[in-house]
Amino acid sequence: MINLIPLPVLLPLLGAGLTLAMGRRARAQRYVSTATLGVTVVIAAMLAWHTDQYGPQNIWLGSWPEPVGIVMVADRLSSLMLLVSTVVALVVLLFSMGQDQDERRRETPLSIYHPTFLILSAGVSNAFLTGDLFNLFVGFEMLLFASYVLLTLGGTSDRVRAGTTYVVVNLLSSLLFLMAIAVAYAATGTVNIALLAIRVAELPDTVQTIIQLLLLTVFGIKAAVFPLSAWLPDSYPTAPAPVTAVFAGLLTKVGVYAIIRTQTVIFPDSSFSEPLMVLSLLTMLVGILGAVAQSEIKRMLSFTLVSHIGYMLFGVSLATVSGLAGAIFYTAHHITIQTTLFLVTGLIERRGGSTSLNELGGLAAMSPVLGVLFFVPAMNLAGIPPFSGFIGKLGLLQAGVEAGTVLAYALVAASIITSLLTLFAMAKVWNRAFWRGVPDQVAGRPGASARARGRRMPKGMVVTAATLVAIGISLSVVAGPLYGFTTRAASDTYAGHYVQAVLPEGIE
Amino acid sequence: MVVNLTLVLISSVLIAAGVYLLLERSLTRILVGVLLMSNGVNVLYLVAAGPAGRAPLIGLFEADEMSDALPMAMVLTAIVITLASTAFMLTMAYRSFQLHGHDEVQDDVEDAQIRRLAEADEASESFDESGDGTPDEDPGDDPAEVVGE
Numbered sequence: 036m037i038n039l040i041p042l043p044v045l046l047p048l049l050g051a052g053l054t055l056a057m058g059r060r061a062r063a064q065r066y067v068s069t070a071t072l073g074v075t076v077v078i079a080a081m082l083a084w085h086t087d088q089y090g091p092q093n094i095w096l097g098s099w100p101e102p103v104g105i106v107m108v109a110d111r112l113s114s115l116m117l118l119v120s121t122v123v124a125l126v127v128l129l130f131s132m133g134q135d136q137d138e139r140r141r142e143t144p145l146s147i148y149h150p151t152f153l154i155l156s157a158g159v160s161n162a163f164l165t166g167d168l169f170n171l172f173v174g175f176e177m178l179l180f181a182s183y184v185l186l187t188l189g190g191t192s193d194r195v196r197a198g199t200t201y202v203v204v205n206l207l208s209s210l211l212f213l214m215a216i217a218v219a220y221a222a223t224g225t226v227n228i229a230l231l232a233i234r235v236a237e238l239p240d241t242v243q244t245i246i247q248l249l250l251l252t253v254f255g256i257k258a259a260v261f262p263l264s265a266w267l268p269d270s271y272p273t274a275p276a277p278v279t280a281v282f283a284g285l286l287t288k289v290g291v292y293a294i295i296r297t298q299t300v301i302f303p304d305s306s307f308s309e310p311l312m313v314l315s316l317l318t319m320l321v322g323i324l325g326a327v328a329q330s331e332i333k334r335m336l337s338f339t340l341v342s343h344i345g346y347m348l349f350g351v352s353l354a355t356v357s358g359l360a361g362a363i364f365y366t367a368h369h370i371t372i373q374t375t376l377f378l379v380t381g382l383i384e385r386r387g388g389s390t391s392l393n394e395l396g397g398l399a400a401m402s403p404v405l406g407v408l409f410f411v412p413a414m415n416l417a418g419i420p421p422f423s424g425f426i427g428k429l430g431l432l433q434a435g436v437e438a439g440t441v442l443a444y445a446l447v448a449a450s451i452i453t454s455l456l457t458l459f460a461m462a463k464v465w466n467r468a469f470w471r472g473v474p475d476q477v478a479g480r481p482g483a484s485a486r487a488r489g490r491r492m493p494k495g496m497v498v499t500a501a502t503l504v505a506i507g508i509s510l511s512v513v514a515g516p517l518y519g520f521t522t523r524a525a526s527d528t529y530a531g532h533y534v535q536a537v538l539p540e541g542i543e
Numbered sequence: 544m545v546v547n548l549t550l551v552l553i554s555s556v557l558i559a560a561g562v563y564l565l566l567e568r569s570l571t572r573i574l575v576g577v578l579l580m581s582n583g584v585n586v587l588y589l590v591a592a593g594p595a596g597r598a599p600l601i602g603l604f605e606a607d608e609m610s611d612a613l614p615m616a617m618v619l620t621a622i623v624i625t626l627a628s629t630a631f632m633l634t635m636a637y638r639s640f641q642l643h644g645h646d647e648v649q650d651d652v653e654d655a656q657i658r659r660l661a662e663a664d665e666a667s668e669s670f671d672e673s674g675d676g677t678p679d680e681d682p683g684d685d686p687a688e689v690v691g692e
Contacts (some may be wrong), residue, residue, distance in 0.1 A: 084688075099679070169617055169620075173620065176624050180627060180628075180631070183631055187635065187638075190638050191643075192642045195635060195638050195639050195642060196639075196648075196649050198635060199570060199635060199639065199649075200648065200651075202628075202631065202632060203565070203573055203577075203633065203648070206628055206632075207565065207577075209579070209624070210580050210581055210584050210629075213584045213587075213588075213621055214584050214587060216617070217584065217587040217588050217590070217614075218587075219612060220588075220592075220613075220617075221590065221591035226617075268654075269651045271652065272653075281665050283635075327651075328657055328661075329657070331653060334653055370545045444619075513547045518632075540577050
């Protein structure tokens with residue numbers, strides 16, 4: 036079973052090579068990438084089941100003596116993240132195949148789209164599975180480079196502009212990450228996360244704080260935590276719908292995962308709980324206030340994405356098992372729901388010819404199916420019972436009340452406000468785009484967006500979007516067992532099972 | 544561990560110069576900044592590797608005489624990645640030059656629009672002027688303080 040662990044990284048890389056080689060045969064490319072991600076999903080599910088039964092699994096690569104080589108670790112947390120992310124990636128891939136031939140040529144040039152998408156998936160899997168700080172950096176670089184290419188697909192004016200900010204910000208964060216690794220290595224002589232956990236604890240407090248701050252800044256940029264989040268709403272909305280969807284679902288969550296991993300394993304008794312709480316509070320409020328001000332659906336969703344990162348950080352900052360369990364559950368829920376909403380926005384853009392609330396209208400009459408597809412995940416995001424968003428938020432609120440400090444109560448209040456304002460933002464889209472009539476200036480205008488109105492939605496896209504909506508609903512159906520799983524994952528991390536699994540003899 | 548002061552100084556000067564260039568608007572200058580910074584960070588790895596020793600070849604030298612090979616392996620990876628990012632940024636600068644005649648990083652159009660609306664104290668077109676169905680936007684905690692401006 037442990038030999039399966041590297042496969043979620045290797046298979047997509049192999050698939051990327053194959054699809055790149057068959058650049059001119061679109062059909063073959065589609066079969067290869069679907070098959071690759073399909074098999075990866077199965078492997079991820081097996082890993083999740085296996086780690087839940089038998090505890091964390093690890094494999095040392097390249098047959099180096101044990102603490103020297105690179106280790107890959109699958110524990111409950113990483114295998115759950117892996118499973119959710121590969122399922123979402125597979126559905127998004129199927130969605131992008133549903134586009135019309137002409138649109139596919141314009142939006143997603145086939146010959147590079149599939150290989151890049153698979154490399155992105157390999158990078159995400161690598162970041163989730165690695166047990167080595169430098170290999171985590173490599174995983175980040177893999178997914179970032181793929182994302183640079185996907186974000187600037189076609190090289191149009193808008194995308195190059197948006198891509199510039201994105202690339203520069205991420206290059207800077209990569210350099211900071213390298214710096215953090217250099218500092219950590221100079222101080223401890225290792226980059227193995229488990230070994231770091233043992234050695235960092237012996238360092239002087241100031242050195243510990245420096246390493247922790249550097250890592251938090253790096254992952255804060257990747258996860259779009261408030262003062263470092265400005266790049267996200269600027270760069271995401273211009274990319275093609277499937278690309279934005281997969282970015283929104285996966286990339287920031289890899290940052291959140293890295294924060295969880297490093298905070299709980301390397302710095303378990305950190306004194307950073309309160310600053311993190313303040314940051315998560317600001318992330319939630321500033322993000323959602325930004326969302327309320329937007330009149331463009333994709334930008335609004337990008338801002339809600341930032342604000343909901345605050346929920347995950349909330350759970351992490353409490354530094355309790357129940358808080359972390361809530362955060363992990365919320366991450367799994369949010370990956371699915373945010374991706375769904377961006378995919379549905381892609382459909383809205385096709386059907387209504389725009390994503391600006393000033394130009395949309397009358398979609399409810401035009402396409403009731405689209406209404407249902409938008410309404411369900413939107414309510415899920417806002418946290419209306421019985422959806423998984425409600426359960427995740429409830430778990431976090433309970434953890435906050437348990438913690439019982441003033442700041443924790445402030446966070447509880449802020450997350451309720453954020454939830455209400457999310458509902459407000461979603462209701463704004465719902466009222467404007469779906470229920471009011473077609474705006475006059477659009478109905479009478481022979482402009483490009485008026486011509487684009489009323490294009491049919493290909494069945495493939497609707498079916499895949501509906502599948503993702505159904506997966507989102509099924510998260511609520513299996514919420515009980517899933518919450519049990521995330522609670523076990525959280526207690527695993529705090530009980531130090533990660534370090535014990537990687538270094539059973541506790542090398543000094 | 545003995546730290547080589549020269550290396551630390553070189554690294555800090557390179558990183559400082561890189562940060563300065565990174566604050567420029569032109570993409571090619573930013574690129575030079577990124578290059579300087581990444582070289583500065585690479586020098587940091589030489590610091591992290593400790594004092595230089597003999598070549599790390601098993602059988603030729605004693606283990607405690609050898610240089611630390613692991614940071615070198617990491618730097619090598621980092622250099623390869625910098626190469627790729629340089630290529631990508633050059634392409635982007637060129638594409639930007641093709642499209643706009645310059646390679647300056649531009650502001651967000653949509654954001655500027657919303658800022659103009661805010662300055663003119665106007666609601667966006669999607670604001671419901673009739674007032675019905677507009678929920679009371681008082682979130683309680685006064686988050687306006689948080690947002691500043």
